Amino acid sequence: MGSAEEPLDEPLLRALGPTDEAAALAAHEELAREGFDFLLGWTGQPWPAYLRILDQQRQGRELPPGFVPATFLVAVVGGDLVGRVSIRHDLNEELARVGGHIGYAVRPAFRRRGHATQILRRSLILAGDLGVRRALVTCDDGNLGSALTIERCGGRLESVVPNPGGRPKRRYWIEIS
Numbered sequence: 001m002g003s004a005e006e007p008l009d010e011p012l013l014r015a016l017g018p019t020d021e022a023a024a025l026a027a028h029e030e031l032a033r034e035g036f037d038f039l040l041g042w043t044g045q046p047w048p049a050y051l052r053i054l055d056q057q058r059q060g061r062e063l064p065p066g067f068v069p070a071t072f073l074v075a076v077v078g079g080d081l082v083g084r085v086s087i088r089h090d091l092n093e094e095l096a097r098v099g100g101h102i103g104y105a106v107r108p109a110f111r112r113r114g115h116a117t118q119i120l121r122r123s124l125i126l127a128g129d130l131g132v133r134r135a136l137v138t139c140d141d142g143n144l145g146s147a148l149t150i151e152r153c154g155g156r157l158e159s160v161v162p163n164p165g166g167r168p169k170r171r172y173w174i175e176i177s
Contacts, residue, residue: 010118011075011082013126016054020074021047023081027107036105040072040086060089068092071126075106075119082110085123089130097161098169100136101127116149124153128176135176141168150174 028038060069068090075083083106102123106116139146155172163169
């Protein structure tokens with residue numbers, strides 16, 4: 001079995017597709033039990049409509065108020081959907097305070113295998129390709145696993161800030177070369 005830094009199978013990051021609906025909805029329900037959204041912006045609309053919304057967000061077209069262009073990808077290992085990431089191309093006021101450029105999640109059954117570290121590392125490369133040179137990545141103040149993942153990827157803690165309606169957030173900056 002691989003260590004937390006060396007997964008047996010590294011996750012492949014890719015866009016959601018038409019055949020991912022059942023697995024993605026299962027992941028969404030699973031993480032909802034932890035108070036976390038797997039599918040960002042999911043409102044129960046037909047799956048093809050949701051995929052169009054994600055594509056529009058990636059292109060920065062027809063964004064709802066308060067949204068920024070973002071690339072949503074899932075992490076797949078051996079055919080299993082193990083996690084997801086949202087890479088925000090820009091920051092608005094809220095994201096600059098508590099959301100950051102990159103938000104990721106790993107399903108509980110796939111944690112402690114190094115997937116989060118690999119997802120974040122690859123996401124930083126993609127963020128760099130989008131022109132982000134210094135990425136803000138945040139996590140709940142009490143989430144030691146996520147804090148260690150961010151630090152493992154070069155994150156430097158800037159501050160811990162209050163988060164109205166939620167837990168305080170740790171704010172890390174990562175230089176992208």
